[in-house]
Amino acid sequence: MAPRGAYHHGDLAAAAVDEALRLIDADASASFSLRALAERLGVAHRALYNHFADREALLAGVAARGFDMLADALVIAPDAPSFLAAYVRFALARPGLYDVMMARRHTAINGDPGLRAAVDRVIGAAVKGLATPGADDETQRREVMRIWMIAHGGIGLQRARMLRLRSDAEFAEEILRIAGF
Amino acid sequence: MAPRGAYHHGDLAAAAVDEALRLIDADASASFSLRALAERLGVAHRALYNHFADREALLAGVAARGFDMLADALVIAPDAPSFLAAYVRFALARPGLYDVMMARRHTAINGDPGLRAAVDRVIGAAVKGLATPGADDETQRREVMRIWMIAHGGIGLQRARMLRLRSDAEFAEEILRIAGF
DNA sequence: TTAGCGATGTATCCACTGGATACATCAGCG
DNA sequence: CGCTGATGTATCCAGTGGATACATCGCTAA
Numbered sequence: 149m150a151p152r153g154a155y156h157h158g159d160l161a162a163a164a165v166d167e168a169l170r171l172i173d174a175d176a177s178a179s180f181s182l183r184a185l186a187e188r189l190g191v192a193h194r195a196l197y198n199h200f201a202d203r204e205a206l207l208a209g210v211a212a213r214g215f216d217m218l219a220d221a222l223v224i225a226p227d228a229p230s231f232l233a234a235y236v237r238f239a240l241a242r243p244g245l246y247d248v249m250m251a252r253r254h255t256a257i258n259g260d261p262g263l264r265a266a267v268d269r270v271i272g273a274a275v276k277g278l279a280t281p282g283a284d285d286e287t288q289r290r291e292v293m294r295i296w297m298i299a300h301g302g303i304g305l306q307r308a309r310m311l312r313l314r315s316d317a318e319f320a321e322e323i324l325r326i327a328g329f
Numbered sequence: 330m331a332p333r334g335a336y337h338h339g340d341l342a343a344a345a346v347d348e349a350l351r352l353i354d355a356d357a358s359a360s361f362s363l364r365a366l367a368e369r370l371g372v373a374h375r376a377l378y379n380h381f382a383d384r385e386a387l388l389a390g391v392a393a394r395g396f397d398m399l400a401d402a403l404v405i406a407p408d409a410p411s412f413l414a415a416y417v418r419f420a421l422a423r424p425g426l427y428d429v430m431m432a433r434r435h436t437a438i439n440g441d442p443g444l445r446a447a448v449d450r451v452i453g454a455a456v457k458g459l460a461t462p463g464a465d466d467e468t469q470r471r472e473v474m475r476i477w478m479i480a481h482g483g484i485g486l487q488r489a490r491m492l493r494l495r496s497d498a499e500f501a502e503e504i505l506r507i508a509g510f
Numbered sequence: 511t512t513a514g515c516g517a518t519g520t521a522t523c524c525a526c527t528g529g530a531t532a533c534a535t536c537a538g539c540g
Numbered sequence: 541c542g543c544t545g546a547t548g549t550a551t552c553c554a555g556t557g558g559a560t561a562c563a564t565c566g567c568t569a570a
Binding site for chain 1: 431432433434435438448452471474475477478479480481482483484485486489490491492503504506507
């Protein structure tokens with residue numbers, strides 16, 4: 149909307165999402181305060197409310213950007229095993245962001261068109277990246293769900309250290325075997 | 330420790346965990362404040378700090394109780410499909426509690442002996458409930474991980490409405506097929 | 511050219527939160 | 541029977557998300 153030297157700040161909405169991503173990555177959770185975020189942007193904390201209805205709306209913006217980045221990481225996977233590996237790598241590299249993405253509720257996803265579109269990009273990448281030629285649609289759909297469940301569940305359990313594995317590297321190897329690759 | 334008419338309140342620690350469970354179930358998240366909890370117990374909010382170091386310690390207590398209840402729900406499952414079904418039923422019936430259980434970090438689980446023991450009860454139930462006779466230990470271990478990943482991941486994706494299924498009932502049916510049962 | 515309007519940002523306030531410090535109460539043991 | 545340590549209370553604090561009122565200034569229409 150405001151490409152260059154626009155008004156007071158430029159494009160505060162985008163800058164806020166950028167900075168929020170940095171803060172989230174920094175301590176692997178979305179525990180930052182709006183005030184800390186605003187201070188880093190050199191702006192009164194209330195200025196953010198001109199672009200986001202509330203904290204939740206800002207996080208929805210962060211989630212949308214996260215799904216976009218995830219889709220970028222997934223579309224280049226040449227086959228199912230590398231697809232799964234790329235997904236796991238993304239989630240373990242940016243755990244705070246992954247949490248924000250996955251914590252968004254149904255209403256948020258369907259309410260925010262940008263967020264919905266980004267999620268759909270990821271789903272599209274999954275359908276293509278996990279396609280098994282010759283299988284009917286129902287089977288393909290189920291295979292996407294199966295891999296996604298194993299990936300998402302494995303990530304959560306590994307992060308909670310419930311699997312008793314020695315390292316993330318060992319986990320990355322193990323999950324491929326478990327998925328049947 | 331304080332069985333009957335003990336001191337001022339009786340057993341505030343246990344009562345606090347009970348009441349926290351109610352609040353968590355009520356709005357499907359652990360968003361309650363210590364003050365609201367204390368008020369319901371008829372006690373100054375600071376009294377809780379005589380039993381829990383901080384909010385996180387209280388939630389660790391809640392998580393321990395959650396794992397105990399989950400283990401109770403799992404040990405009676407006669408075979409692998411009913412085990413999976415029971416796990417999913419528990420998590421979808423008490424989403425707030427399930428989140429609290431799964432959000433506990435490595436340090437919390439290993440630091441609190443009660444929590445650790447409760448987690449081990451669940452793992453023990455899984456190993457028994459999912460046992461496939463005649464398979465070697467490594468295979469059994471991997472099968473436990475596979476089902477747990479599918480269950481935990483499926484639950485998370487279903488709750489975020491990422492799977493595009495019509496209802497929790499449909500999900501419960503679908504996940505059994507996906508697990509290969 | 512300029513008036514003023516709407517978008518953006520600021521100043522200040524509020525109720526509420528988790529947590530800290532200091533003190534009061536009282537069960538049970540010597 | 542008096543002391544002590546466990547338990548609970550009173551009060552304070554800085555920090556939080558959010559609200560209301562106002563200031564700034566680019567853009568557009570006359």
